[in-house]
Amino acid sequence: MATYDSFLKLNGSIGDLVFYNLNGKNVVRKKSGFNKNAFKKSPSYEKVRQNSSEFGHCSKTGKIIRQCLEEYITKTNDPLLYQKFAKLMTEIKDLDIISEKGKRTVKNGIATELGLQMLRNFKFGSIQTHENSATISSSLWDYSLVLNKNIHVDEIIIETLHIDFEEYQSEHSRKIIPVEKQLNEYFFEKFFSDDEAQLHFIVLKKDDQILQMGFV
Template sequence: MATYESLIKITGSVGDLVFYTLNGKNIVRKKSGFNKNAFKKSPSYEKVRQNSSEFGHCSKVGKTIRQALDSFIKAAEDPLLYQSFAKLMTEIKDLDIVSGRGKRSVKNGISLQEGKDLLRKFQFGKLPNLEAIASISFDLWENNLQINKRFEADEVIIVTLKMDFDLYSIEKFEEIISLKQQSESIKFEKHFSDDDLILYFIVLKNIGEIVNMGFV
């Protein structure tokens, strides 16, 4: 991009040059080599189209989940959380080996144990996750959250998420349970079928402050 001096103001394109005015200055630049039609149809752009499709999918899934948990993850005070979480979604999507390139999904990746492990290991800012101190087991009518009682907390918030990966929407339920008189196994409500793909997000608080949070 360059500026130019001329008695005649030119607007538009001449050959491979484009002329326009920006902030009161006359600007001239070369035409971009990018062609929208070629991007959509040309075989040479196939890999770029595939990457773009998967990137958009991962970004939408990540944004949907973050928005559902926004009231909690604000406590992480991490301005770049959206980037690290989008990266996590990409890593989980890469585990999908049943779909063709360009159609790999977070849903297929997170259905695998490796995908669930990546989700559990993710840390929201400086707040420690619950990978080593909490786990969930399932009974016929209810679920059980096991928390290591050596950990100091007086309240747990259990967020149950059912993600629609096609519509990029979420159904969620929150339960707040006092830990002051609870055993290591905490029973909580089963909101969805065991056949659904459910995510469980746990927040531990002590004297009103979040001390740990993450997926289990």
């Protein structure tokens, strides 16, 4: 891009040059070599198309998960959290080894042991993760949350997320457990059927302050 001085005020294109006014200055630049039709069909753009498709998928998936957790994310005071979470989605997607390049998904990545562990290890701002202090197991009718006996809290919040990875939709159900007597195990009901993709997000609070939070 360059500026030019002339008594002629050009606006439009001549050959491979484009003339326009930007903030009161006369600007000229060369036309972009990008061809939309070629991008869609040309084999030389195949890798770009694959990366673009997967990037869009990861961005949408990260967004629908974050939407369920917005109330807690705002308390992290981390302006870069959205970018960090988007990067996490990409890294988890890369673990999908059953789909061809360009069609790899976060869903298949999370289905791996490493992918789920990466999600559990993600740190929301400066708030501690659960690490090995919390585990969830499933029975026929309900779930069991087991906490490390050294964790002392007065409130447990359990967010169960149902994620539709194909339609990019999400919903969540919240269970608040007031803790009057410290227990090792807490039970909560199933909100969605077992055949639906679910994630559990746990918030542990003491004196209305978040001590730990993250996926379990």
